Amino acid sequence: MVKLFLTLLSTTAMQGAWAQKAPAPKEITLNQKSVAELVLKQGPKTMEVNLKYQQFRLEPVKTLSAYDWQLLVETGFEYDKTVGLLSNSNQAADVKYERYKTTASLKKPFTTGTVLGLELSRLSQKAEAEGITSNPPIPEQTADLAGLTLEQSLLGNFFGVADRGVVNAAELNYQANNIARANELEEVVLEAIRQFWNTYVSQENFKEAVNSRDRYKKLVDAVKRKTSLGYSNPGDLPQVQAEFETREQKVKTASTDYLANLENLLTLLALEPGTEIKFEVPKDIPAVPKLVEKKVEDLRSIRSQKLKVEAAQESLDAAQSLSYPTLNFVGKVYTSGADESAENSYSELASGTHPKYYAGLKFAYNFGSDIQNETVINRKLTKDLEQTRLTRELSEAQNSEAQAQRKVQAAYAIALSTEKQKGFREKASQELNRSYNQGRTDISVLITAMNNFFDSEVQYSRAVGDYAIALNEWAAARDELIPDDSASSEYNK
Structure with missing residues (x-):
């Protein structure tokens, strides 16, 4: 790998200066499994997903918040010296009231269409009269009230x-989104594996471009020797030199492509720039695995969509129920107490000797815009x-699984065929090359053979x-690239 990077540098002087100034790059060995683990981690x-x-x-929490406990407490002081319509206006003008009010209520809606409530209140009043002798107000009073409500x-x-x-x-929509998240994570893993193989392929192409250039360099030297001895045909040396320049161009193009793929892979895996990667790939082409049939109904995309259908049905049922007028039963039970002493007022409240009951129906209907029917x-x-x-x-899920399987089979056959083809090209x-050295083959035929070999x-x-990527795409089509438990564990971290 170090040799590959050194080949990309223009001069040995620059190489020496770079090696002295730059720290040694980090090194990591990657295979398909480690790539999937890293991108998920x-x-x-x-x-982002x-x-x-x-x-x-x-x-869902926002929806359930409509059924939270609702606690309301209010307390305050009131000073009152207002004029009222009393028989004795002088009394009204000369009486001032100081009141302490405290109210508390606790309400809880339920998904059964029920609202329960508890109400407590206390009013403490202090009155002062100036210059009033007839019917003076009671100096101090306390009134307590407690009640239960039901709707x-x-x-x-x-x-x-x-x-x-x-x-x-x-x-249901939240559950559907949770399942869809696993599918998106699977796409992220698949993208990382594709990039892993694309980077590996571009690295191998770069190596082969360098090897091809070296072979042409040897051929140029051999043709020069033959030319100096007068054994070569006219035009042999320029042809070989031209092809050598083509190989130089291929090296530059392949190196640029490799470095671009390497940088993209490092970004996808959140590795430090400049990290040196060693690829761990199988030496042999594995055979197409035999997998058991996968029920399309068990796929995550189908399960997620089924939940969305159920959620839509629930929303429809809710809208149909709310399209009717509102008719609620209302029931209230209160008990109260009042006395000059706060303790006696509370005792009277607790005794229940002053109850108050209410039962009735509450009707409401909105009309005019026809919003209920449109909803x-x-x-x-x-x-x-x-x-x-x-x-x-x-x-689509049935088609995708079948197409992915056919793609795997075709990619496997192509990989085996290209392996044989490479052997034949190398042998040719x-x-x-030996025939040319013996003077029995034209240089153009040799150049064509060498190019075909490359x-x-x-x-x-x-x-x-492509075969490795096709295998992973087939696994993704079957929801087997990322199991549900793996996706959930990464999500809950």
């Missing part, structure tokens, strides 16, 4: 049908849309990479 795209889907956690939906949102529909829809239509369209998507995705190049080496590396 620290890849920036993995972090996880952060994006963590934002969806708010929606139950009977028609619109019948016993919480709409409430439960909204809550269930939010939870139902909208929710039904959404449900039909999600159902249509499910039908389409079922067919060697034989024609091309076959490049094609072989590409075919091996």
Whole structure:
């Protein structure tokens, strides 16, 4: 690997200066498994996916927040010397009241369409009268009040049908997004594996370009010797020298492509720039694995879409329930106490000797815009849309798995064929090289053979990479590249 980088530098002087100033690059060995683990652990795209889907956690919590406990406490002081319509206006003008008010209420809505409430209040009043002898006000008084309230939906949102529909829809959509997140992570891993193989292939192409240039350098030297001895044909040396320049150009192009792929791979894996990578790849081409049939209904994309259909149905049920007028049962029970002493007022409250009861119905109906009916239509369209998507995705998932399998089989056959082709090209190049040295072959035939040999080496590396990528794409189509438990563990870190 170090030799490859040194080849890219222009002069040995620059190489020496670079080696003295720059620290030794870090080194890491990568294979398909380590690439998948690294991109899931620290890849920036993995972090983006996880952060994006963590934002969806708010929606179900936001929906449930409508059923939080609601505590309200208010306390304060009131000074009152207002004039009232009393029989004795002088009394009204000469009485001032100081009141301390405290109220507290606790309310809890439930998804059964029920709202329970508890109310407590205390009013303490102090009165001062100036110059009043007849019917003076009581100096101090305390009044306590406690009550329980109940409100139950009977028609619109019948016993919480709409409430439960909204809550269930939010939870189902969250579950669907969670499953979809695993699929996005799988795409990130697949992209990293593709980049791994593309980088490896570009490295091999760079090596082969250097080897090809070296072979042409030897051929140029051999032709020069033959030319000096008068054994070469006219035009042999210029042809070989021209091809040598072509190989020089190939080295530059291959090096640029390799470094670009290497930098992209380091970025995907969040590795430090300049890290030296050693590729650990199988030496032999593995055979196509035999896998058990995968039920399309078990795929994550299908399970996610099914949850979206269920969520849309829940939203439709909620909208239909809310389209009716509101009719609620209301019940209230209160007990109170009042006395000059706060203790006696509370005792009277607790005794329940002054109860108050209320039972009734509350009716409400909004009309004019027809928003209820349009909401139902909208929710039904959404449900039909999600159902249509499910039908389409079922067919696409079946096609994708079959196409991925065929692609693997074709890539395997191509890899084996290019391996044989490379051997034949190499043998032809060697034989024609010997024939040329014996003066029995034209230089153009040898050049063609050598170029074909180089091309076959490049094609072989590409075919091996394409086969490995096809295998991973097949695994991704079957949701086997990233198991559900692996995706969940990375998400919960």
